[in-house]
Amino acid sequence: MIKKIPITALRPGMNVVKVASDQWHHLPYLYSEPGIIESEQDVARLLELGYQEAFVDTGDQEGMSEETPLARVVAERKHDRERPERVPFREAISSAMVTYEDAMTHAMQIVQDAKLGRKMDYGASLETASAIVESAVSNPDTLVCLAKLSEFDNYTYTHCINVAAISVVFGEYIGMPREELVLLGVAGMMHDLGKTTVPxxxxxxxxPLTPIEREEIRRHPEYGCRILQRNSEIPAKVMRGVMHHHERHNGSGYPVGLARKDIPAFARILCLADVYDALTSDRCYKNAILPNKALGIMYGMRDQDFDPTEVQLFIKCLGIFPAGSFVRLNTGEYALVFEANSREPLHPKIRIIMDAEMKPIRTRDVDLTTQPGDGGAIEILECADPSSYRKDLINYLTAR
Ligand SMILES: [Fe+2]
Structure with missing residues (x-):
């Protein structure tokens, strides 16, 4: 499994791996030169150079790098709240798409306002966040799917909306009241507005960034709060979420270096959603990591970046195969997950859409929990890379 560890825990023979994400390429203390650590002198040299953390591949299957152990850890989480009755996916997806598209339009507007130094329409932000909350309550899988499969390719806007949507889905999962969820959605939409101030x-x-560039990018939470201050009605809770969304559980984040429960709850949730979306999105300098692998990496960041209980709840909320995952089956066919299953994480609801040659077939929905036990059951073998099909995949979910 891939695990993030302090440099002081690095030992000769350990395999350092590079996990590409804009989440940490501006962190000067993350050592990411891939390769085996040869000697104690290597470790001493890295400490001398000021490095504090590295991702290593422990080579074992324990943990979350493979689906089965991932499922075990998720299934072992005891305090799973009873989820309210959901609107079936096929009924909820159309209105969720409208919500997602409207939210994209709103994201473009607030980014534009921020760039031009205009006051934003906070009432419209509240409306957009309320619609996201409605979608999350009626069927959270729709938003998780749209966050991964939508066709919009401008990361600035999709990232705002995805972080808002995933934060709200998680907030709803842990039982936050509706008014809080709306504010959390607003904070999600606005968390990176400060980046409009950075060239x-x-x-x-x-x-790699120069030290001056790095310093500049690390100021974006503060710049974001400055933009929000143009609107006096924005609650302090939203401000604090934006200000602290890059703080880390072990105190290694910025801008203040807050640790553990000193980090405001909104900021801790935004941080989980932010890392998940950044890892699973295509950027100009890296390829997206598949959702289940991203969750495995995030599990390996517990204690360092995330509170261990909170990251496990987050994984349980999204499932081993989050909605929107493109998967290969034991029949050779390919399917899309449209409903995660937190009770039986390996058995989500899927829509089979392609044959073994990846040719489209007449789609059929299968609930992997209700199959014959005669040995002929369909199983998910692995997550497949949807990148070359992404434009079409969303259509499979909206078709009846
Ligand atoms: Fe950020």
């Missing part, structure tokens, strides 16, 4: 050449730079 685009720094934001989109594929290579």
């Amino acid at each position: 685009a050449r720094i934001i989109n730079k594929p290579g």
Whole structure:
């Protein structure tokens, strides 16, 4: 499994791996040169250079890098709240799509307002966040699917909306009241507005940043709060979420270096959603990581970046195969997951859409929990890479 560890825990023979994400390429203390650590002198040199953390591949299957152990850990989480009755996916998806598209339009508007120094329409933000909350309550899988499969390719806007949607889905899962969820959605939409103040050449730079560029990008939470201050009606809770969404559980984040429960709850939730969306999205300088692998990596970041209980709840909320996952079956066919299953994580509801040659077939829905036990059951073998099909995949979910 891939695990994030302090450099002080690094030992000769350990295999350092590079996990590409804009989440940490501006963190100067993350050592990410892939390769085996040869000696104690190597470790001492890295400490001397100021590195504090690295991702290593422990090579074992224990943990969350493979589906089965991932399922075990998720199923073992005891305090799973009874989920309210949901609107069936096929009924909820159309209105969720309208909500998602409206939210995209709103995201473009607030980004534009921020760039031009205009006051934003906070009432419209509340309306957009309320619609996201309605969708999450009626069927959270619709939003999780749309966050992964929608055709919009502008990361700035999709990331705002995805972080809002995933945060709200998780907030709803842990039982936050509706008014709080709306504010959490607003904070999600606005969490990175401060990046509009940072020059685009720094934001989109594929290579390593200079110390000055790094410092500039690390100021975006503060810049974001400055933009929000133009609207006096924005609650302090939203401000704090935006200000602290890059703080980390072990105190290694920014801008303040808050740790553990000193990090406001909104910021801790935004941080989980932010990392998940960044890992699973295509950027100019990396390829997206498949949803189940991303959750495995996030599990390996517990204690460092995330509270261990909270990251496990987050994984349980999204499931081993989050809605929107493209999967290969034991029949050779390919399917889309449209409903995760937190009780039986390996048995979500799926829509089979392609044959073994990846040719489209007449679709059929299968609930993997209710299959004959005669040995002929359909099983998910693995997550498949949907990148070359992404434009079409969303259509399979909206078709009846
Ligand atoms: Fe950010």
